[in-house]
Amino acid sequence: MELFVSCSRKTAPILAEELKGLCIENISESAAGVRFDADLATAYKVILWSRTASRVLMTVAKFKADNQQALYEGIREIDWTEHLDYRKSIAVDFTSTRSALSHTQFGAQRVKDAVVDQFKKDVGDRLMVNTNRPDVRINVHVQNDEAVASIDLSGDSLHKRGYRLEGGVAPLRENLAAAILLRAGWPEIARTGGPLIDPMCGSGTFVIEGALMAANIAPGLLRNYFGFVGWKGHDKSLWAGMVGDASRLAEEGKKRLPPIVGSDHHPRAVEHAKANVTRAGMTGYVKIEHREMAKARPPMKAKMPGLVAVNPPYGERIGESEELAALYKELGSVLSKRFRRYKVALITGHPEVAKNIGLGKRKASTLFNGPIECKLYRYEVD
Ligand SMILES: C[S@@+](CC[C@H](N)C(=O)[O-])C[C@H]1O[C@@H](n2cnc3c(N)ncnc32)[C@H](O)[C@@H]1O
The missing domain is CATH 3.30.2130.30 (VC0802-like)
Structure with missing residues (x-):
């Protein structure tokens, strides 16, 4: 075919x-x-x-x-x-x-x-x-x-994994979050034991996708609807065999996860992210904390520098761009003080405001979160 x-x-x-x-x-x-x-x-x-x-x-x-x-x-x-x-x-x-x-x-x-x-x-x-x-x-x-x-054959978009019932404000599509993590080299970082941190995690998409990826858990395992199920050519036993193999790998993979932490200052986001982590079967493997971004720091258990993946808020109200500029400045300062030798992947709908982060040389690419044009910036903190 x-x-x-x-x-x-x-x-x-x-x-x-x-x-x-x-x-x-x-x-x-x-x-x-x-x-x-x-x-x-x-x-x-x-x-x-x-x-x-x-x-x-x-x-x-x-x-x-x-x-x-x-x-x-x-x-x-x-x-x-x-x-x-x-x-x-x-x-x-x-x-x-x-x-x-x-x-x-x-x-x-x-x-x-x-x-x-x-x-x-x-x-x-x-x-x-x-x-x-x-x-x-x-x-x-x-x-x-x-x-x-x-x-x-997918029936519904595959970004709908099944774990995210609680979306929160401007959530990233799961398959876009996964693409960003792949581009940022997260699988290699995870293999060396480096942690994954999202200090503005919203519904927890980066940390959940990062955990599924590092544990080699098939993203389709959590879904209960596919387009092939009602199709005449569907081979039930072939599919069941593949799901069985993936389920066995998933149990193994969880044992070798590095520290993965998401935090957010909004209590509702924290609540949603925790519920999503539970539905993804990642309780105990992905930590969600209620914390200001300014207080973010590497996890105690981190043995190596890792990856910070972050999607700061989109400001839509007039007057918000000054607040956003201050937020990016603060993020840049937190990263350069406490996350030395970390890689950073930042996706934003506000490229002009992102300059305030001041982390020096960056790699830039254009992506779309649904219809919203965004920039992905990648930095390495000195
Ligand atoms: C665009 S959303 C992130 C969405 C997330 N990537 C997802 O997929 O759900 C930005 C998040 O940053 C959080 N945030 C904004 N300012 C913050 C701060 N100073 N400290 C911690 N979190 C903050 C907001 O509460 C919001 O959840």
Whole structure:
């Protein structure tokens, strides 16, 4: 099968690197994700193990679709009975770029009509529609009037791991947090015993993702919904075997975790982060503390310098940028005084205010937290 794996904008190179680490070869990168040929076991591996992927789409057909009729006919020609039966529910995601078919809602409606009509005619029954948790999610993307119809094997975006019910203010997407940690070299730092600290942890995304990564726990283990479950091609025993293997590795991995600490000055954030840590099965491995960033320091048990990963607040109110400037200045001063030889990964929606951190040379890259354009800055504290 041909797979397209999507990810957060600008993270395709990190996703490609991650997938190479899962022994996947011949990956071609584009702006929105990566494409490669795979068997079913490889598709399951990506869904269970990728920390940076958003969705895993299995190509079903490609055809020209420069008008509504061509779209309808192209979808009708696919034998959908190979993929689903009439007792199932479907949902359709439709996107388009640089194409005559630009109305996404209308496009989705035509695709749905074509699939439903095929079942009515050939099977004599109606499919149901469930936009929230369908048995099978169909994805159609049209680019330059060429349509690619796929089955969304992930079903829902893979950044929804299942541990974060409590989001808090402006949480980072889990797969973006994981991409930042990979880019910052967290797996190597963790292997040497260096700690991970987030002194403004909000709902705890960095520290939880960091713990799952360092313990080699598959991020998909906590999810209870996947797009392949209602798909006819699903191989239950293959999936169950892979989940069983990943569960055994998870128990082993927790034993070798370095110190991982998140803190926040907001009592509600602390409460949310603690609840998320518990749901992630990381109680006792990830510490969450109620503390001002100004009081942050390396954990007592730290044997080596580690990584500070931080996502300071986004100021949206007028007059807030002065407060933010002072906050960044303070963060810079805390890091240079107490975190010598640590690496720092800072993601911000306020690049101009971030200059106040004053930590010297930095590496910069652009990332997107959902629709918000952000900068990732990486420093090494002298
Ligand atoms: C953008 S949010 C972090 C979101 C987090 N990365 C997540 O995924 O949930 C910024 C956090 O910084 C915290 N914060 C702001 N000023 C702080 C300070 N002086 N000391 C400690 N925490 C602070 C806020 O309470 C908020 O939870």
